Amino acid sequence: MEIMRNLFRNFLNLFFPDLCVVCKERLSEGELHICTDCLFLLPKTNFHLQPDNRLEQFFAGRIPFQHIAAYAYFVKGGSIQSVIHELKYQRNPKIGNFIGELCGENIKDSDFIASIDYLVPVPLHPKREKQRGYNQSLEICKGISKVTGIAIDNETLIRKVNNKSQTKNSRFDRWKNVEDIFQLTDTETFKNKHILLVDDVITTGSTLESCAKELLKCDGCRISIYAVGTAG
Numbered sequence: 001m002e003i004m005r006n007l008f009r010n011f012l013n014l015f016f017p018d019l020c021v022v023c024k025e026r027l028s029e030g031e032l033h034i035c036t037d038c039l040f041l042l043p044k045t046n047f048h049l050q051p052d053n054r055l056e057q058f059f060a061g062r063i064p065f066q067h068i069a070a071y072a073y074f075v076k077g078g079s080i081q082s083v084i085h086e087l088k089y090q091r092n093p094k095i096g097n098f099i100g101e102l103c104g105e106n107i108k109d110s111d112f113i114a115s116i117d118y119l120v121p122v123p124l125h126p127k128r129e130k131q132r133g134y135n136q137s138l139e140i141c142k143g144i145s146k147v148t149g150i151a152i153d154n155e156t157l158i159r160k161v162n163n164k165s166q167t168k169n170s171r172f173d174r175w176k177n178v179e180d181i182f183q184l185t186d187t188e189t190f191k192n193k194h195i196l197l198v199d200d201v202i203t204t205g206s207t208l209e210s211c212a213k214e215l216l217k218c219d220g221c222r223i224s225i226y227a228v229g230t231a232g
């Protein structure tokens, strides 16, 4: 059976070769999603090793938090943009697991992740999730969880409002747009827990801010934030 499967895969690969999502070159045997060259060139931030990094400065005064980091810089036309585009718009949840595992490898032995009790993906509205077929942040969490062994909680924080696309709004409109759109299904689960809130990309931070405010309604809950990409 295995031989047949391999033959079939090789046959398919002749006509539909697996391409690197970043450079679109053909992947070599053993490479998955991103080729070795592009992996090596990913613009990592290493913010998880830098207290008071740019992201922590960006969120300072907006919400109380423990630590904030992102895996790599998101620049227009850059590699992380290709990865996120593939994850959000090409129905490819596996690239989320893959990049999540890279993130997990990057942070697993650091203080950044040491005291985390739960990974919590930024929730999508059920309607949006149905359209996309999955929640991209949950797919990233699965990869991080696989490497670090930290449990995912995908049920306690939910999204009650399906806000419209935010790309054309001003920063103030966006902030108004995400106010009170998240809800806790119970306030016990996260009591005295340290949550790592996980998103795909940090841009204005308003969605994460709104999530964090809701999570902080649980007594003694502490928040850290992590994303695959950061705009700055």
Ligand SMILES: [Zn+2]
Pocket (backbone or CB within 6 Å): 020, 021, 022, 023, 024, 025, 034, 035, 036, 037, 038, 039
């Ligand atoms: Zn490549």
